[in-house]
Amino acid sequence: MSHNLLVLQSDFGLVDGAVSAMIGVALQEEPTLVIHHLTHDITPYNIFEGSYRLFQTVEYWPEGTTFVSVVDPGVGSSRKSVVALTQKNQYIVTPDNGTLSYIKKHVGIKAVREISEVKNRRDNTELSYTFHGRDVYAFTGAKLASGHISFEDVGPELSVDAIVELPVVETVLEDNLVRGAVDILDVRFGSLWTSITREEFYSLEPQFGDRYEVTIFNNDMLVYQNQVTYGKSFADVRIGQPLIYINSLYRVGLAINQGSFAKAYNVGVGPQWHLEIKKIN
Template sequence: MKIVLFRFISSLVLVAATSIAFAQNKIVVFQSDFGLKDGAVSAMKGVATSVSPHLKLYDLTHEIPAYNIWEAAYRLEQTVPYWPAGTVFVSVIDPGVGTSRKSVVLKTNNGHFVVTPDNGTLTLIAASEGIAAIREINEAVNRRKSSQRSYTFHGRDVYAYTGARLAAGVITFEEVGPLLPNEVVKIPYQAAVLENGKLKGNISVLDVQYGNVWTNISAELLNQLHPQYGDLLQVTFFHNGKKVYQTVAPYSETFGAVPEGKPLSYLNSLMQLSFALNQGNFAAAYHIGSGSEWSVEVTLFAKK
């Protein structure tokens, strides 16, 4: 009986310690559409440092295109899984600042926290990591002092402040504010599926440096078509359901597998199906964009 009781108590201690560690690893990662031309990002970091000088502050990106909630959602999904449990992400792409949209903290099933307006930014990370809990920020408590009359910089006054307090262990997750239903505002998009030998997916983002086109079609899903390197894939691109461009691109292991300027299909660094021109800009050449309204269909056209 004593052994059973000891094991039970030990389990409770372990769970409690793990929960505390999730909220207290002292790491805050910032994302915004502010750019670095002015002092906005520095102001957020100043607020966080004022909460605790022991925090470790990092940037995800501040080059999200202005008001582009979809790209904010994508960059979170691209980045969050590579950070340790307990990391707090402060994501501020907030075209509805000061309106009735909720300010929330999402705790994922993997122990990450995202402090953000609930405006669609959580669409992808909630789907990929799952929702452990969501709390609405109680601004009566979790708001920078003397900022109540400031309505247009919640990134500094609410999100950076709350994220820093959570990461530093000044507050627990429960002290963020009231618990909400495990639902987030979702941006509709084409989920990756295989239907009747045809892959369908979303054009999640462009590799902005090179113009490569990245989809949400995973290697595992692509493998259900059983392509081999050198096989030809027929690819059709759509914007709001309207066909924009169609091509045939060999499935390739490297860019150099095709002549310069020629198209290819490949797996990007996230192991998702993508399209490129060897030493060229695919997106610019064929007027392809990215976001929730862009989609793609892929079939196996011919074996090599």
């Protein structure tokens, strides 16, 4: 097991000292910790995005890595602070607010413990209610990553079944179409990453070069409808042309070669963004 690795994620951005304070707290606990960043550009308050980025990343890190994820719109409320032990023996330190949804579903969680804030909280921060990222999560994550506490020392065990999960959009499969949702963006490039898995899409028996009618609704409002080619990668269509492809997480993606699909059609993310891919006979 690889100890001493701490990976941080938040919606804090890097424009002020918040992330730096978390790093400082971790290094006060153990100066030899190796600290990395997953991202601090999670859309503010977007728990789903935090959950997805963990799922996108954790499998590429060694066993024993400790992740701290703080997307915490309910800070100071009754939501619990927890550490999850994944099936791959990594730790995720986070509020229990839905952040663990994708990890539970796609990676698996062996056990969850509630952070005992009496023991595992920085001294003299009891009256600060709005920066648990610094006072509870970075602190506990550093203690765990450095081996100063064991998983058992975190606090009382909770039922894995009882953790908060975000609602999931189920894929609808019919003879000639699949329906799902736009889960998230490949942010920098503006591609849409959908909830439809490779296996689900393959029920349509696609061949590279096939064309499909793609329809996107925001709730009931039609936002996009067009014929789109299924390709292996972006260069399979001309610059500016749309493409259906399988992304790095084996989900269906929708892109414009060297353009931003999200910007071009003002497409957002979330369960209300319905997407239908229909076989053209």
